[in-house]
Amino acid sequence: MDYKSDKFFEQVLTVSMEKDRQSINIIDQTLLPGTIRRINLSTKEEIWEAIKKLRVRGAPAIGVCAAYGIALLASRIQKEDFSSFYQEFGELKNYLASSRPTAVNLFWVLNRMDSAVKKNEEKSVNEIKEILFKEAADIREEDVQISRKIGEYGFGLLKERKKEGKEIGILTHCNAGTLATAKYGTATAPMYMALEHGWAGEELHVYCDETRPLLQGARLTAFELHHAGIKVTLQCDNMASILMKSGKIDIIFVGCDRVAANGDAANKIGTSGVAILAKHYGISFYVCAPSSTIDMETPAGDKIPIEQRDGDEITKMWYKERMAPEGVDVFNPAFDVTDHSLITGIITEKGICHAPYDKAFKELGIGR
Template identity: 70%
Template structure:
């Protein structure tokens, strides 16, 4: 347990900088070869860190945005409420433009604004203090949410585990401690297994490399390997053969937004994985904090999909370009949407949701 806690401390995604005057994050664009922490303070630095994926993953984006707004508010010089709120709201709206798909970003920013509006009768100095407290509360809630998701996922793992055999698990992109305040979402069941006494060799996690940004290869395998879990990396297009050979018993993936009908937007490639899982009869679970469930979005067709720089495909991770300079790579969506009919279940911190999903969400009080 101590070694696992040491690992979490080493890779803590978001924390306060010195004297809480900045946000301290791991620059995830440098992983796995370099673990470097950077300090971000201005709204431009925070926006850039989220946009450029220095910090990424829906929960971590939410925590970083909350921390960032507390730091930004501390630097607003106005002591009258109206002047303070005007500048605060402008910064909040600016940060909201950094990533369009991850609903946690807007959820966290709205919570911070609600804190300002709910305390308008108090001195601005007190509002600043309350913003720091709210940001910390968002972080603490995220840790507990991840634990709850992990416990539900771990029980599903226990049902499939055979004595003397490793449990084959597949995941896509990174929904681990690096995408959250601690345990992650899709990797939380594996970390809970370690806390419940499983050895790292009791499971074998296969990480899709996750083209084009390679979050599975660079981040998830980095996490799980350093946590002592048996880990393999494979190309995304190898997942079908893995399932056909029977090596995969369960799939856990994260999510950036869930529509009311259960359609789930996650890193590009998740939709194809859902089709394969359904074909081969492998249970696939979406691990989603209730804050990512957007009941105002009826179906996955209504989820905005972020388009990324074509050079992420052609040259970003290579010493030399991997495609002719003039060839088109403009179709570079960051996400796709897994159809709810292909998903076995959606694990939230409130429990396991099964179809019909809108009914299940409302049963758990998700509005």
Template identity: 55%
Template sequence: MTNDPLADFRTVRLDDEAAEVVILDQTRLPEETVYVRLRTAEDMYEAIYRLRVRGAPAIGVTAAYGMYVCCRRAGAEADGFDGLLRTFRRTGEYLVSSRPTAVNLKAAVERMERCVLRCGDLPRQELLERMRREAEAIRDEDAAACRRIGEYGLSLLRPGMGLLTHCNAGHLAASEYGTALAPIYAGLREGYGFRVYADETRPLLQGARLTACELQRAGVDVTLICDNMASLVMSRGRVQAVLVGCDRVAANGDAANKVGTSGLAVLARHYGIPFYVLGPLSTIDMTCPSGERIVIEERAPEEVTEMWYARRMAPRGVKVYNPAFDVTPHELITAIVTERGIARPPYDACFAEWFGR
């Protein structure tokens, strides 16, 4: 994007000279802009699990870079192709276990493995170079996909609309530009003058800490609301469309995203507001027939009871249920926007055409 106000706010990059993955630590935002260097599989697992890097596309790019870095740094146990492949598969399985819901993480590791298998006859250094190129290609393709998602998404919107979004599916969740926020940035460039309402997104506050941060930094008119204010804002006619990202989309169009998304879809249907899901084609999992088959990650209770508070805000010993995602049924989704185009119901037929099934 020309004159991108977020160009210096890079989510993830490769420092090839140092053999390190460099990420913007999103747990420190918005008060601090801190970059962290990842060298080992343990570093990368921790960064993904602790949400220092988050958002399905950004996690996928981090994993691609991470597989290259880990193989490059591997010692004698990775001598010879068989040893390197064993190291690769052990590392890949470990990283994929960090966030099981986001399909991009597994897809990136599998794509890197296909690259390794294609290059098995090459000398080690040339094989590693091919891995580096593949990881960079994953990053570049993600950025290009986000721009196309923005263009397709913008075609569904009108100047001056009020938009509501949940969690963070913007620049900070991808290589750049984002998915659900991509039409907002495309509209900013075209002078659409959107008014954006950002859900705070409990319990990790990605909307408050990240979406509000990046939209304000980019010069977008953004208003932060608590999650439980969405119905009131919709009822007063301030929202004309809901834009959300996705971590996995089933073959029938059911979409997993940050917990709270499905509730917004129910509200949008009640108030007659279009509900759009935006994400890269790689997020569609054609091996998953419906949302019932999507594994929902459950996270530590401390994220609900203690994180972001100066002191604990729940009685000790109380039971806590903390799912990271929920699944929005396909019948509540107006359209699914990818870099391939706009899918409308019936989603299974559209996806089958896209994927040649």
């Protein structure tokens, strides 16, 4: 693969609707980087399981998958009157919404699809089904454009730091790359935009936290950036401090799954630790957040629900033999919340926001 080849984005395409509209096609991210396998999801159980088990992951990609999923499932509802159709649609919507509690895009997309149904109540059920397919396709295309815009704003920050003959050191955590979105990613979008603006991959040096316990940085971010031709170094999460102290990091880009109205941001577990270290070492820490992840109904981060995951992800998932005693208690939250005071700026597709974040969001028309 090569970023300048169309095959790069073809191979890492996260979610698409099959031409016959009978299934959704995804890249199974649980198998990366060792195996690149695309699978089809055709039942509600398969779609729910793919989101829950992180076969498709990343807030925007989850949203696109949910949009295609609800459109596909709604197309099979065998009801011709609106009331009966809408009742069954609501049941399907609630079922998919139960797969991941933290990613606000999931609920945002499902509510948008719900609104598309209600706004067209006077039309036939068959017409509504077609409208849902179109709405899902629009959501995917909008996500591509959102990532590009976030990338352009982030690229502007990279240009400010560019010095002749010196690579720019970038740290990122988890995977907020093209594998987490429809295309380009959020936290990786500035790097892809740099390539599109003619920068060489060697001008950037991205350091990926491995991101325990599911290793999305090691398996996914390192995988896609390496194949895009960008210089990548992988390190364990607890090596971030010595790396920052060495002076090799110029800027940090991370993604997020939900941003509260005050700017607190929920992202993959370990992100808040990176932010605390960045504050100590005086390194700019940016959260890359599509406006759809900004939840103005949630006043602060302590109100964001944090998903607790199976302890096997820590004790045995990555090992030939169990690495912890049988019966030991395991604490395995999927996310933590980075306090807004630790965030230099939040990059949205509408612009870069700075504290006070609630005011900045409103000035950009977010959450109105």
